[in-house]
Amino acid sequence: MGASVDKPAANERFAGKYGLGFPLVSDPDREVTQAFEVGGLVGSAKRSTFLIDADGTVRRVYDRVKAKGHAAQVLDDARAIWG
Secondary structure: OEEEOOOHHHHHHHHHHHOOOOOEEEOOOOHHHHHOOOEOOOOOEOOOEEEEOOOOOEEEEEOOOOOOOHHHHHHHHHHHHHO
C-alpha cells in the first residue's frame, strides 16, 4: 500500500501511468503523514517506506528513499524477515 498527500484523482493517474499493483491512499489532510512522522516541506511528505507486520508492528523503516534500487532492497529485506 502506498500513501500520498495528493488528491485521489492524482493518485489514480499516477497508479495508471506506472501500472502500480497496489492501492494508493490519498492523504490530503496529512493524517497518515503525521501518524508516521514523515512530514516534509509545506504541502509535501518525505519519501519513506515502512515494512509492517499483519499485527501492525513496524519491522523496518527506510528514510530518505531514492527510487533506484529501492524496491529490490525492500523485497530482499521482506524476504529476510518473512521468508
